Amino acid sequence: MINLYYARTPNGYKIKIFLEESGMKYDENLVDLSKGEQFKPEFLKISPNNKIPAILDTEPKDNATPISVFESGAILMYLAEKAGKFIPSSLRKRVEVIEWLFWQVGGLGPMAGQAGHFRVYAKEKVPYGIERYTNESKRLYGVLEKRLEGRDYIADEYSIADMACYPWIVAHESHGQNLEEFKNINAWYERISKRPAVRKAYL
Numbered sequence: 001m002i003n004l005y006y007a008r009t010p011n012g013y014k015i016k017i018f019l020e021e022s023g024m025k026y027d028e029n030l031v032d033l034s035k036g037e038q039f040k041p042e043f044l045k046i047s048p049n050n051k052i053p054a055i056l057d058t059e060p061k062d063n064a065t066p067i068s069v070f071e072s073g074a075i076l077m078y079l080a081e082k083a084g085k086f087i088p089s090s091l092r093k094r095v096e097v098i099e100w101l102f103w104q105v106g107g108l109g110p111m112a113g114q115a116g117h118f119r120v121y122a123k124e125k126v127p128y129g130i131e132r133y134t135n136e137s138k139r140l141y142g143v144l145e146k147r148l149e150g151r152d153y154i155a156d157e158y159s160i161a162d163m164a165c166y167p168w169i170v171a172h173e174s175h176g177q178n179l180e181e182f183k184n185i186n187a188w189y190e191r192i193s194k195r196p197a198v199r200k201a202y203l
Helices: 010-022 072-083 091-121 127-147 160-170 183-193 196-201
Strands: 002-006 026-030 054-057 067-070
Touching (some): 010 196, 054 072, 067 072, 072 160, 091 127, 091 160, 127 183
Parallel strands (some): 002 026
16 A cells, blocks of 8 residues: 655655556545645655655555655656566666656756746746746747657656656646747647546646
8 A cells, every 4th residue: 555645736646646646556645735734744654854745555565664755756767666667677668767767857847846836836936947947947848849749748758757847837827828829739739638546646
């Protein structure tokens, strides 16, 4: 059983999508960030960086004691290896998936997140921050747009790379991006949005 600790944010939805797609049994536990539940000692035991998402696997593959995992990219890799799904076994395709997973974790997520913060949530408008992160988000959207040329999915077959990126593209309006300017991303986005497991993850 996977115990999922998350909030309804892009990083939280990444893991819900995987769990729904894989058919793994899981219990979901909403962490109320507005109430500071991410700072509770019991949560910090599994997520020492006081961030969601985090998981506790009560039935790890080594049949030993439960194992906790924090950081969304690490969780996706852990679950993919546990399930034997959504990460290729072939060396070169596996490397591609890992590259694009790390691209999302290190680039698209942080930059788009900052764009959303300065554009939507900041208490005061900071023109430099809005321009800096909106432009960087647009650059990153351009990278993904080019990658998806002639492809249905980021690494050809649907994988954890797509699951990592999709929830961030869901929030494209807060990043100041218009998907009509990115025809490949838009087609990919619509394709993933129609998947039953993805729809269920967002219920």
